[in-house]
Amino acid sequence: MTKNAKTVILLLVIAVLIAVIPLFARKGAEFGGSDDAGSVMVEEIHGEYEPWFTPVLETALGGELPGEVESLIFCVQTGIGVGVIAFFMGRFVERKKWMKKLGTDSETDGEQTDDCD
């Protein structure tokens, strides 16, 4: 287990480094989205390109989604995901504890459904 914990920490540190290093390595870069870079490329290959359909939301708003609101919605998305994962992970961790207490090893699986409703 401790070995696993070490691996996890090491891996997470590497992941954070990969994400953060470019910020310092490329000071002053814009860090725009690469999806947008794709549409720039389309224009380069195809000449002027007018998208033939605008996003539903932008039509409804009559303009682009404000940047701050966009980051809000991205946060909501992350939050939903993290919430679900954390909730179930928490349950799993607790379950493992009381399973040990009961002497039933986590190997017991099968029909018991009391931990999942």
Add this chain to the structure above:
Amino acid sequence: MPKKEKILLKASIACAALFAIAPVSNAMHIMEGYLPARYCVAWEVICLPVLIAGVISLRKKVNENRRNLTLIAMSGAFIFVISSLKIPSVTGSCSHMTGTGLGAILFGPSAVSILGIIVLIFQAVLLAHGGLTTLGANTFSMAIAGPLAAFGIYRLCEKLKVNRKVGIFLAALLGDLFTYCVTSVQLALAYPSESGGVFASAVKFLGVFAPTQLPLAVIEGILTVVIVIGLETYARPELKSLGFLGREKEAK
């Protein structure tokens, strides 16, 4: 249950048909309105059978054991989290990961297509990120082709008796990269370059996506391994009921 199943299937077909008929919008990686209509429709039609297979496969897994629902929810949530994180990359632009590797490894590629399309719709409608017209194309690249690659690579590594964590890492990494390769090809098919045709165009698009995506794919691989370690430690019963851990022993 079969009745419910039928209703669900019909609903999914209706939804799919709706998307196919409605002016197709942006998908996740290809911007709204950037694919000509006939391509949008074509991609959606291609996705349809996989999505239906996905619904059936998910239903079956839940019916087999309700416990599987937990892990399905978690892999869906994983896609939610991972694909919402925009991460700066060495090329000076930001991109995000797909997160579909985990689900593909646990449930197989068809089941993930459903989880993936939920995220794509969320982003297309609320974030104007990708789009409804390009939903078919984006579903194909992110929720079908990527997971398929991840699943294939994971199985291959299993066969070759590669260390399982390495296998998971490679599967998630290459699945992510493959998603962007497919996106490039999709764009290239719609916009062949005048001089070199589809191929030259694909290389060009790939040139935009690949360098940005490579480090992110590595991160995705790492995160997938981390969450699998977590699940293996705490959710053995669930993984066993999926046959995930059982298979591992055979492989070893």
